[in-house]
Amino acid sequence: MDPEKIRQFERESPMRMVSRLNRLHQNSLAGRLSALGIARGSLPFVMEVLCNEGVIQEDISRNLSIDRAATARALQQLEEDGFVVREEDPKDRRRKRVRVTEKARGLSDDVVAVLERHRDILFAGFDGREQALFLSMLGRMTENMLRVAAP
Numbered sequence: 001m002d003p004e005k006i007r008q009f010e011r012e013s014p015m016r017m018v019s020r021l022n023r024l025h026q027n028s029l030a031g032r033l034s035a036l037g038i039a040r041g042s043l044p045f046v047m048e049v050l051c052n053e054g055v056i057q058e059d060i061s062r063n064l065s066i067d068r069a070a071t072a073r074a075l076q077q078l079e080e081d082g083f084v085v086r087e088e089d090p091k092d093r094r095r096k097r098v099r100v101t102e103k104a105r106g107l108s109d110d111v112v113a114v115l116e117r118h119r120d121i122l123f124a125g126f127d128g129r130e131q132a133l134f135l136s137m138l139g140r141m142t143e144n145m146l147r148v149a150a151p
Contacts, residue, residue, distance in 0.1 A: 014141070025118065032114045036107050037081065043111075045074045049084055049100050050108055056089065057096040065149070 010016060030040045038046060048060050055063075061071040075098060078084045083104040089095040100108075123131050 025122070028121075029114065029118060033111075036110055036114075038083070038107070038111070039077065039081075042074055042078055042081075042083075045071070045078060046083060046100075046104060046111065049098050050104065050111075054097045054099055057086065057098055060098065065146075 026040055029043070033040060033043060044064050044066075045060060048063055049055060052059075052063075057071060057075060058068065060066075060075070061068045064071070066074075075084060075086060079086060082101055085099050085101060086096040087099065089097050126134070
């Protein structure tokens with residue numbers, strides 16, 4: 001294939017742009033989250049449990065599209081850091097329910113403030129209609145990928 005076609009494809013690749021945007025976002029958040037005691041990769045797990053108190057560990061994996069082993073490692077670290085506790089589900093002892101601790105709950109306002117600031121930076125120059133359209137399109141793209149992704 002022509003090298004220029006390859007370069008053009010790469011420049012226009014939505015996933016490349018999303019991936020780069022995510023890395024920039026993660027790098028920018030790292031210091032602010034670290035100041036709160038939250039490791040960069042832990043944020044999605046903290047947010048998932050804050051939003052779904054008592055969520056089943058397997059559901060966290062599914063909701064975040066992250067494999068179960070990575071979820072288990074992340075939750076173990078969050079448990080060691082005092083942000084979550086995992087308990088056996090009384091109806092099925094093989095399943096673990098995940099709850100936030102008072103430590104995590106106490107930081108939730110600070111975490112949301114950091115995320116709101118980053119959202120405002122991300123959407124600078126976008127009006128409300130553009131923001132809604134962008135989020136709607138990302139949601140549709142995610143649904144498209146969920147239909148073809150391996151279980």
